[in-house]
Amino acid sequence: MKRTSFVSCLLLLLATFVPHAATAAAQDDNVEWTGISHIAWLDRDPPCPTDGAAFTVRFQAYRNDLTTARLNVDDGSATWVAASLTGTRGPYAVWSAQVPATASATLSYYIELTDGADTDYLSVGGMTSDPPVDGGFALDFATLEHAPVGATPLPGGGTVFKVWSPTRTTAHVRGEFNGWGTGDPLTKVGEHFVGRVADAAAGQKYKYYFQNAYWNTDARAKSLDPSDNYNALIVDPHGYAWQADDFDVPPFEEMIVYQLHVGTFAGRNDPYGTAPFPSRYADVAARAAHLAELGVNVVMLNPVTEFPGDYSAGYNPVTQWAPEWKYGTPDDLKQMVDTLHAHGIAVILDIVWNHFSYTDNYLWNYDGTQIYYDDPAVATPWGDQADLDRDAVRDYYADSALLWLDEYRLDGFRMDATSYMNIAPQEASGWSLMQRLNDEMDNRCADKIALAEQLPDNSWVTRPTNMGGAGFDAQYYDAFTDQLRSEIFAAAAGDPEMWRVRAIIIGNGAYLEGRHVVNYLELHDEAWPSSGGQRIVKTIDTTAPHDDDWAKGRVKL
Incomplete structure (x- = not known):
């Protein structure tokens, strides 16, 4: 392959490990609690039932665990509704039950x-x-009030809007559906504003308007148009028709991971055809067969959450909920994932939870108050950190992970700079948020993977949460990289100490060895000039175009 990009073909050597302890179950007079999951806003169809209409409830258990299941539905009088096994996903059986229509104004179920x-x-x-x-x-x-936070289109037409704003007393939703006017006020329900707009439909733009003074983009918008003042777009979560429904994540001991930056992947020095710059989700999908031919079975995406401008490595997010618009639509991203799955390739997303971008930060001073940040804000080297001590802010992050895993069918995450997740003054909250991510994946997505970019190495990051650890499956093994690079350079003088390489491959004790570490030589930080790193071939051969055969040979070795 000949392609020049700043992440042109970075293969991670994954140590053998078993992520999130995928568990088999049997019908043995014991319901396996660890595999039971029902998240109401994700597992109801439609997501926001209205007018007492019938709806479907889905939940999951480990395969072969349950003999029967049913719902207790109470709309003033309690009835039982039988559930049936309707599908499988990975190690899970998916069960469904149909809740009948009711004339009651309220309903509950367990x-x-x-x-x-x-x-x-x-x-x-x-x-x-x-x-x-x-x-x-x-x-x-x-x-x-049971509506998901954000904009939820209804199957019969219209959209329900729900936005968190704990201290404000008035809010409107203004958009293309009402001429950007104030004809659709929202009702305060607890800490949220909620409202149903009959004429609002998928694809239309909107914003919230608080206290008749403050315009704000939906914090949980699933699509944004930065070229139009960061207006949000209503997205139909079921609008894409998935094709590869039977995809299974590759065995973890067989993973070959290709780190991929969507914007620079295609087009330049590209024998597979032209592509715009930046390249798009569709361009990656069009080259899925090429990735499969290389032997790749996992693609790890550099962050694709919306960032300022059109050109970025992705580590300056303005949201956790909307994919980068310059690369394509949400459905384009789903089609890319679907196509990669059809070629046997899993997709992992790099997520940046430790800070937001300094620029275009529309969560700053949200609704005219500082609900998403501390005052003063907690600083990192790259941007301010959100107020992780607030329940609703932690929900914002944790729910976004569920969105990517469920609606986009991603196969896991790599979390950026975890050492900056638990910094003062909110160390405990940042740590517990990482634990929550991994506990929810253990429960709902045991076949999927969570990696930590933990620098320097810290065994507590990969310890199980029930032992006080953060619970990640594996962490980048910085010691391996440093030692291997050192011996490559030592070999130039004819004196490599290979016993040091052997020792670092063996690992550094519990939770920093074997299945808990990711051994790698180069990543995006070595390929991206402004990161301060440098590729080894360039370090050895300092003269452009850095293609000396001896230098390349040292790197391959």
Whole structure:
């Protein structure tokens, strides 16, 4: 392959490891709680039931775990609704139940799960051995407070909007559907504003307007148009028709990972055809067969969450919810993932949770108050960190991960600069947020992977959460990289100490060896000039175009 890009073909050598402890189950009179999951805003269809209409509830358990399951539905009188096995995904069985239409203004449900002689329950408060007393998963058809946060188009037309704004007293949604006027006020329900707009449809632009003074982009917008004042777009979460429904993540001991920057992947020195600059999700999809031919079975994307401008490595996000618009639409990204899956290639996303961009930061001073940041803000070298002590801010991050895993069918994450996730004064909150990510993946996505860019190495990052660790499957092994580079340069003088290479391959004790480390030689920091790193071939051969055969040979060795 001949292609010049700043991440032109970086193969990570993954140590053998088993991420998120994928678990098999059997019908053995024991419901496996660790595999039971129902997240209401993701697992209802439609996501926001209205007018008492019938809707579907989905939940998952480990394959072969349950013998029967049913829902207790209470709309003033309690009834039981049988659930049935409707599909599989990875190690999970997917169950579904149809909640019938009701004339009641409110409704709640909980889930009964049975494995032979063992019966347990799932409700809004979690798993219990006895019937729950927490009221269940509640729906209010009058207030629509059960709507997901963000913009949710309805199957019969219209859209429900919900936005977090704990201290403001008035809010409107203004957009193309109402001539950008103030004809659609939202109703305050707890810390949120909620409203249903009959004429709002997928593809239309909108913004929120607080206190008749403050315009704001939807914090959870699934699509943005930075060229039009960061207006949000309504997105239909079910608008894309997936083709590769039977994809399984490759065995983890067989992973060959290709780090890929969408914007520079295609077009330059490209035998597969021209592409615009920056290149797009569609250009990656068009070259999926080439990646498969290389032997790649995992693509790790540099961040594709929206960033300022059109050209960036991606580490200056303005949101965690919307994909970069210059690369294409949300459906274009889904089509790229779908195509890679069809070629046997998993997709991991690099996520940046430790800071937001200094520029175009539309969460700053949101709704005219500082609800997303501390005052003064917690600083990092790259931008201010969000207020991780607030429940709603932590939800913003954790829910975005579920969005990428579920709606975009991604296969895991690489978290950027985890050492900056637990910095003063919110060390505990940042650490618990990483634990939450990994606990939710353990529960819902045990077949998927979570990697940490932890520099310097720290065994606590890969310790299980029940031991106080952050719970990542593996972390970048900085010691391996440093030692290997050192011996490559020492070899130039004819004196490499190979026992040091052997020692670093063996590892550095519990949770910094074997399955808990990612051994690599070069990544984007070595390829991107402004990061301060440098590729080894350039270090050895300092004269452009840095293509000396001896230098390349040292790197290959």
